[in-house]
Amino acid sequence: MATSRYIALTEIPQGLPRQDQFTLREQSLDPLAEGEVRVRNLWLSVDPYMRGRMSGVTTYVEPYALDAPMDGGAVGEVVASRDQRFASGDLVRHMAGWRDVAQLSADRVEPLPQHEVPPQAYLGVLGMPGMTAWTGLNRIAQMQPGERVLVSAASGAVGSLAVQLALAAGCQVVGVAGSDAKCEWLEGLGAKAVNYRGKDVEALTQALAEAAPEGIDVYYENVGGPLLDAALANLRDHARIAVCGLIDRYNDAQAGDGPRNLNRLLFRKARMEGFIVAEHWAHYPTFLAEVAPRVAAGEVRYRETVVEGLERTPEAFLKLFSGDNEGKMLVRLDASAADV
Amino acid sequence: MATSRYIALTEIPQGLPRQDQFTLREQSLDPLAEGEVRVRNLWLSVDPYMRGRMSGVTTYVEPYALDAPMDGGAVGEVVASRDQRFASGDLVRHMAGWRDVAQLSADRVEPLPQHEVPPQAYLGVLGMPGMTAWTGLNRIAQMQPGERVLVSAASGAVGSLAVQLALAAGCQVVGVAGSDAKCEWLEGLGAKAVNYRGKDVEALTQALAEAAPEGIDVYYENVGGPLLDAALANLRDHARIAVCGLIDRYNDAQAGDGPRNLNRLLFRKARMEGFIVAEHWAHYPTFLAEVAPRVAAGEVRYRETVVEGLERTPEAFLKLFSGDNEGKMLVRLDASAADV
Missing domain, CATH: 3.90.180.10 (Medium-chain alcohol dehydrogenases, catalytic domain)
Structure with a gap:
């Protein structure tokens, strides 16, 4: 049997x-x-x-x-x-x-x-994580060519595709990751990289301001925590935050503090929206038609x-x-x- | 001179x-x-x-x-x-x-x-505050007939019109205010009322759950603070939060804690969006055509x-x-x- x-x-x-x-x-x-x-x-x-x-x-x-x-x-x-x-x-x-x-x-x-x-x-790149990156940028944040895009957990399965899709769309991209090696890899893709380790909200805010001096139009949010505060502080008018995950909190038995500067959503007339990729699965063929040939041709890097x-x-x-x-x-x- | x-x-x-x-x-x-x-x-x-x-x-x-x-x-x-x-x-x-x-x-x-x-x-009712109420419900939150609408600062200049516009659209409305007299007035309009005084996040969460047992589709947010946490905890799927103001914070020299349960945006695939009414002023004639005759006819109450x-x-x-x-x-x- x-x-x-x-x-x-x-x-x-x-x-x-x-x-x-x-x-x-x-x-x-x-x-x-x-x-x-x-x-x-x-x-x-x-x-x-x-x-x-x-x-x-x-x-x-x-x-x-x-x-x-x-x-x-x-x-x-x-x-x-x-x-x-x-x-x-x-x-x-x-x-x-x-x-x-x-x-x-x-x-x-x-x-x-x-x-x-x-x-x-x-x-991975052509499955749920890839579709998640594509959905957040395109269907939730409505990313436009030339915009300034911030991606957290940028060397991860979702983030690294978000970085490359944004670059391919002609955006300026800042990726945040947790090691020098990951940051180097992101820079090899053509993004600016910020290492979040050892940085509090203030230092992260400053680092993002240096990496994206004109501010951020789109934040692809995988993380939550201090980085969300820092991103909020660097939003441009009419910015969109696609909330794909808040991994910073997944293992917290008790909820931690939320962002202290949520009023930036108001000042910047900005939008923050959570999404679940399963609800967008009808668009998977569109995603696949756009991204799969580029993966097959070796134009998209994934690890x-x-x-x-x-x-x-x-x-x-x-x-x-x-x-x-x-x-x-x-x-x-x-x-x-x-x-x- | x-x-x-x-x-x-x-x-x-x-x-x-x-x-x-x-x-x-x-x-x-x-x-x-x-x-x-x-x-x-x-x-x-x-x-x-x-x-x-x-x-x-x-x-x-x-x-x-x-x-x-x-x-x-x-x-x-x-x-x-x-x-x-x-x-x-x-x-x-x-x-x-x-x-x-x-x-x-x-x-x-x-x-x-x-x-x-x-x-x-x-x-007031036909000026910036009224237009703010109308814009938040219609242009930001895309309120639909029959939805469950929560309004904070509900007896104020903006909130009281938001309550009445939502009721007129056939919505179920919960208004939050800070005195029994204000709550009584809200109930006279046809809304359910919650008095926030003396209630912490947990008590507010419970009070909203009782007032809107099916949860909230639209939150017209004037306040911030513990009420935002409580509203987040009571969101329905695909809820929209129109952030008109966060008066709770206007006089804080230092930013306070943010909402601890922002992950509800993710779980509920919900959206939170700040707006400034000035950017929507081109729609003032539409607002006026809809609301002014009702004010003139005494069908809209304002104080x-x-x-x-x-x-x-x-x-x-x-x-x-x-x-x-x-x-x-x-x-x-x-x-x-x-x-x-």
């Missing part, structure tokens, strides 16, 4: 989750039902938004149930199909991640698009941090919050290990 | 301004030049936004110069004109307030619109707090921050006292 090994959350974490709050379990799979497919996962995605799903309460997505298989983006290969749309060997993307073998309705599986890119790109093995998925997830990863964090599974 | 008595600011206030930081002065007026009009002011407007102009720095409007005539909305009667568009006896509106006699270019003066309302209504005499203008201004006024704060001038 086929089995699936999966990661389950065993306890609702307070603050930064601990590895011992995750466990590796195994379950037998029922025989494949009509309309289902079985997928051997090759790549799992771990993403910051998953922290919100570990809180036991509904934020914008359902919370993870304790002691049950977690889920998230994954790319894999169909190994058995009882749906005419899929055959063994097809590469697919779906949300039944955090496990080695997924068995699910074919309605919840999509074939990988056909571009000359590695399959895991559809979990991956790869952790090997299902059992290390929690470790990969936790690395998202240490700032040690570069670009998209992925887990690669050993295809030969799965019992399909 | 004609003279003008005016109020000047003598010192940049820290925190709540003091009366001794204002002074009454007098200046002689030059002979009327070609293209100018002389206006005997009958009504002066004092408004919360003027506090921002007393800070010595540019926010969204130029700061008041020290020892010079202050300005602001005023309604008066033309007493001399060297412009063919105006004749003695015409009632006009202009921005050379805080003085009894204004002499200025006719380009900066507009005739009062012709509706059956008292002239001072064009400084005025009237202080008598130019020398009491600073006192009237300061009352804006004590919460003692009801509706629009105005200064009425004794027409016979002016030396025109």
